[in-house]
Amino acid sequence: NAVDISENQVGTIIGNLSALNLQAGETVNYADFSISGDHADWFEITSNGELKLKDDIALDYENTISLELSITGYTSEGNSLSTLAFFRVLDINEAPSFTLSNYWIEDQNSGAIVGLINVIDEDEFDSNSITISGYDADSFEISSSGELKLKDGVTPDFASKSDYILTITVTDAAGATHSETVTIAVNAAPTEIILSNNSVDESHYGLEIGNINVTDPNVLDTFSYTLSGTDQNYFEVTADGVLKLKDDVYADYEMKDSYSLTVTATDLGGLSIEKTLTITVNDLNYATPY
Template sequence: MKKNNLLWNSFYRVCTRCLILFSVFFAQFIFASFNTDKDVAAVNSSVILTWSSSSTCTAYDDWSGSKGGSGSEAIVVGKTGWNIYSLNCSGTLEHVYVWGTQFATGFQTSTTSKEMPENILDVLTLRGASTGVSFSITDSGGTKDDALFNIVASSGKITFKTLPDFENPTDTNKDNTYTFDTVANLGGTEQSKTITVKILDSNERPTDIALSSYSFNESNTVSIIGRISVTDPDAGDADGGVTNITISGEDAELFTIEGPLLKTTYWQADYETKSSYSITLTATDDGDSAYTDKLTPLGYSETFTISVNNVDEPITDITIDPYITIGTFNHTYINENVAAGSVVGTLDTTGGEDTTTYTLAAKYDAANFVIDGDKLKLASTFSPNFEAQNYYRVEITASNSIHTLTKIIDIEIKDVNEYPSFSSDSVKTIDENATAVVTLSASDPDDLTLVFSIGTGYDADKFNVTSGGGVVTFLRAPDYESPGDTNADNIYDVPIVVSNGKTTTTFILNVTVSNVEEVGGIELPAKVSAVDTIEE
């Protein structure tokens, strides 16, 4: 006989594939089977109920009592219309229906009308008064709903061709009341009966959950993610609509639902720390159905990835490396005399973690500097000199796609001890027989006191220089005819050193000795004085 189940059978027929999944994911779920030998019977006649379950069951509706794990029982049909026999087997609800009738002529104990839940193919089975009866459905030519049904001639079993859907009725009047005529034929003798089937709304599982948006901007204390929408076959019905949406999953505590809106709780997302979150939304209906007082809430769940949008954040400071913060200004430094185009420092921002562009305002000392990416550099024609100017100022603006910040940066020029320099001619020609050579001139960029001395090598041992005045002299007057220089060519190379106490500069003085026409007589050695004598 046909198995009738109010809740389990409805689910089985509506979602066979879902049932397969249930067997996979809920292998320990209690299963019970329940059927009757008749679905139409005369009032006060008996039907046999048979059940099989992995647990003890409790009977309710039109029978009662505790039932063992499996068994059968004869039950008297006590009323006209639907007699409902239900079992609760450890939470699994099973139902069968028997239509009680008062007549038994022509079509034996067969109803002329039936109310049944949607999404079930089986309607009823016609029974003849004797064996050998053949059953058929009369073609109405489109005036009734016969085209929507099948009948088995030998058994009288009537089924819908497609699952009836309360929300989308296909009967002629679109009112969920289906009418058609049946004929019972026994040896050429026919009897007809009009059957009316009323489809009742049953609770159906929600089928989808969607969000109008799946992302939100970082840095907001509370953000609206999007509007939640649920696809539910019972939407708009009096029964079975979605009444509750819940959040679960690894990041559920960070989100909340207000009305139809999914929102964050009170926290600020940071894209750079975590850019996506996972939650599961579950929509559950009220479990109500028109054909039973038992509530059987059904739910649908879907997991969503909620993304954080990277947003350019406010810039709170501009820094330069190397730098020292002095008051509200940033202070950096560079040595004097470095090459033009050298890097002064690397710019950076605080707060803004995104792409930043730096620009140099055309004010203060901007003409001496340029910005190359995140580098502040000396201009290609500028090398700083501490003695000329030891402080420079620029104004720099940092910008991202939304925010800007302007800051003044001071650049200190560090003094570097510089070498003294000679300003005298490096070549000198003198006549032989004289000791005076030249008085040298030298200067120091840092205005330090200069001290002169004779260096080493070359012809250094032939000369002397005064430490404070730079007066260079031969230690012994040179003799052109007897050159004393290293190369014996009368060109003396003299290393002169000038020092500012920190750095020294060596200067090579080239002294050429010229030949002088001399008066005949005795040529005296150096350091021997010739004394004129007067003879008396």
């Protein structure tokens, strides 16, 4: 007969072993019993003879629906004891959750799609509904394909409102819910790129030129950089936004006294600005690169 064990219950006690037909004076040390079979390492037997899941283990119906264990041991008289145990894992309804694929809308983009609300629910065949509520919920709707979007008549305007706040709730068929309040920022494009320094000494490998400073109306925005243009192959941008010569490159004033390259800075919302920069080479008295 199978014993039922609910999923998600860490360290659950399944039952007590009891040795049958012991002779007078014959004892059993359950802690010495061994377990083999399906996922035997999830289980333990206490000195009281309790068969249980280990304290950091819970069963997961969606991964394992049944288990078969073999339990064996010896009595104080050296008689062997063994049993087979069958377990069925019982399904428990798990609450849904969700991810939103993007938290930006572009300035002045009426009816903009924010991103896909991807509902996560462990339970196979469960169905879920999505609702929105909260301060700015009236400006949004959920499209038939599950995307959060601005209503068609709503135009984001960074100058008057830089973000929207709303609560997204997903509810499964059994009524289990999960809510999160999200901030949707109105993204305005970066407006300027300034390099903190525009010259480089000759004869040094991999020199740093300067910091790339980007001005963006979204004060917390961050940027990724790409290089293009005539002399891009001599340069790279570090993770900290520093423009530098590649490690195996040095400038040589007598060979080439300036470089031209274009830096493109792209913000978190995908808007970008580019600027073509000229880096001049400083003439030094020595010539051996190091």
